[in-house]
Amino acid sequence: MTARDARLHAFRSDLADARLKGEVAAERFVAGRPARITASVADMRKAPRPDAGVNTQLLFGDDVLVFEVAEGWAWVQAERDGYVGYVADTMLGGRDLAPTHIVCVPRTFLYPGPDLRFPIAGQLSMGSTVTVTDAAETRGTHYAVLSSGEALIAGHLRSIGKAAADYVAVAETFLGTPYLWGGTSGFGIDCSGLVQLAMRMAGSNVLRDSDMQAATLGEPLDPGPDYAGLRRGDLVFWKGHVAVMTDADTMIHANGHTMLVSREGLKDAVARIGYLYGGPTGFRRP
Missing domain, CATH: 2.30.30.40 (SH3 Domains)
Structure with a gap:
């Protein structure tokens, strides 16, 4: 078999x-x-x-x-x-109602009704999907109301099917988010979780773990000496790790060094990571 x-x-x-x-x-x-x-x-x-x-x-x-x-x-x-x-x-x-909207900000609060002064009923991460059944306005703030009567800030949602133009810009909204092994949310996220969630918000569902992403995302890339061929959106892989290039020299990644989603110069990261885990194992362009 x-x-x-x-x-x-x-x-x-x-x-x-x-x-x-x-x-x-x-x-x-x-x-x-x-x-x-x-x-x-x-x-x-x-x-x-x-x-x-x-x-x-x-x-x-x-x-x-x-x-x-x-x-x-x-x-x-x-x-x-x-x-x-x-x-x-x-x-x-159950799956009684089809989702209509997706949370499009890193984190948002769920209120028991359409009023931001109410004690919160919960919190949701970017990527969470909800079914909006009504709309409301309280003191000039617009709310999306769910079938439960709970409410979210309308501007924190977008219709399912609409995609962000730049997945790197989505990843950048997570700067400062705590690193969490296995994390996939705005409350805590790991390196491949950041790539997966950012790409999902830009309209691409990708696999979860960094080794899966290294084998399937986009096309392999040879950046040449000194990594001169890299550009915004390219992915850099190490054994068990992935980072996203924000420009030709700088990357963003959820990492155990800062325990945050943070920016770092690629060459600095290569030198820092190398003594423990070796150099990059591959580069890919989605």
């Missing part, structure tokens, strides 16, 4: 996605049940335990397929990027 990446295909020895029947070995095959993430951010873990490592995160409104629910954990696959893992089953709901 063909080898499959378990990060992107739902299979275990005892259970597997019915779509993989004949391609993987498992005791039982099931069809995934559609569900939707209802938490602001849902950690997707390697195993169904609260102390298991976080591989990635799902955002409010993300659609998933559920293959198993047991002892408080759901084994799911994200429909947007195919990632497989475990989330708390309390973070799942």
